[in-house]
Amino acid sequence: MSRSQLGTMASIQTGDWIRIPSLFPGIWQVYRGLRGFTEDRWSLDEELKPSKRYLLFCYRLANDSWQRSFSHQVCEASLAQSVSSDERGKAEQLLSSDKKLARAFEKYRATARPIDLIANLGFGEFDDLEISEFPAKCSGLLAGRIDAGLTMDDVLAILGDGRLSPHRRKLPNQVTLQLVSTGHELRDGRFLYRRFKTLGF
Numbered sequence: 234m235s236r237s238q239l240g241t242m243a244s245i246q247t248g249d250w251i252r253i254p255s256l257f258p259g260i261w262q263v264y265r266g267l268r269g270f271t272e273d274r275w276s277l278d279e280e281l282k283p284s285k286r287y288l289l290f291c292y293r294l295a296n297d298s299w300q301r302s303f304s305h306q307v308c309e310a311s312l313a314q315s316v317s318s319d320e321r322g323k324a325e326q327l328l329s330s331d332k333k334l335a336r337a338f339e340k341y342r343a344t345a346r347p348i349d350l351i352a353n354l355g356f357g358e359f360d361d362l363e364i365s366e367f368p369a370k371c372s373g374l375l376a377g378r379i380d381a382g383l384t385m386d387d388v389l390a391i392l393g394d395g396r397l398s399p400h401r402r403k404l405p406n407q408v409t410l411q412l413v414s415t416g417h418e419l420r421d422g423r424f425l426y427r428r429f430k431t432l433g434f
Contacts (some may be wrong), residue, residue, distance in 0.1 A: 235308060235411055246290060250321050252314045257306050258297045260324055264342070265290035265414030271422045273352060273385040276401075277393070288417070292342050294324060294404060300333060303341045307348045307417070350424055352385065353432075354392075354410040357403030359378065366432040367408045370395065375429055382425040 245251060249263045267288040271281055287310040296302035316324070328335045359367065374395045375388070383391075392398050392410075413428040 245287075245310055245313060245315060250316045250324050251289070251291065252316055253291075253306070253308050253313050255312055256306070257293065259293045259302055259304070260295045260299070260320065261291040261293045261306070261313075262324075263289050263291045266310075266433070267417060267419075269422065270419055270424070274351060275354075275385075275389075275425060277386060277389050287311075290348060290417075292338070293347070295327070295340060301337070303338065305345045305348065310321070346425060350414035350417045351425075352412040352426070353412070354388075354412070355402060355406040355408075356397065356400040356410070357405055357407045358400055359407050364407055364433075370397070371410055371429065371431050377428055379427055381419070382420060382427050384420070384423040385412075386423075388426065406434070 245263060245266070247263055247266060251261050251263060252259075253261060267290070268284070268286065270284050272284045272286075274281055288307055289310050290307045291305075293302055293304040293306070328338065356367070374391050374397075375383070378387075378391070389398070392401070409432040411430050411432055412426040413430075414424045414426045415428065418425045418427070
């Protein structure tokens, strides 16, 4: 990553207007920046590492033709570019001059669902009975605990206690435990998962 890219990343703040040209066209406004967290590890034997990523949560106001095009995304700051001063002025002028658009944009932002973080843990080398019992097994291990919030380390420890760890990352993947961190929730710099479901693949 070049120094200029790092400078752009560091300069993007909440409220700024950006473009995300390689992924999502249009004009976006940042409403949340997330950094300083620790990346999840997929095994308790792995080292915990502070993340180098800076995540931007943003709403799209308009497409590349400056027509209304509301959307909601998260991306790494390294993929974003600050708009030019002319484009920033155009976005602000659009909202100040078109009250109907401004109200609709505000309503969209107020009602948009949080962007969740999804983590999938795959399992294999099960027989048919073990596959059929997998949902109930996961529910028995997690249902009474996950509402209060679990880190990935907590989940991995619980899976180990439940004797599921030996089946992690075995190919072919047969079943999946999917964890959900609502709105990328953090506790002490770690992502916190409060929901789960099992998938039959």
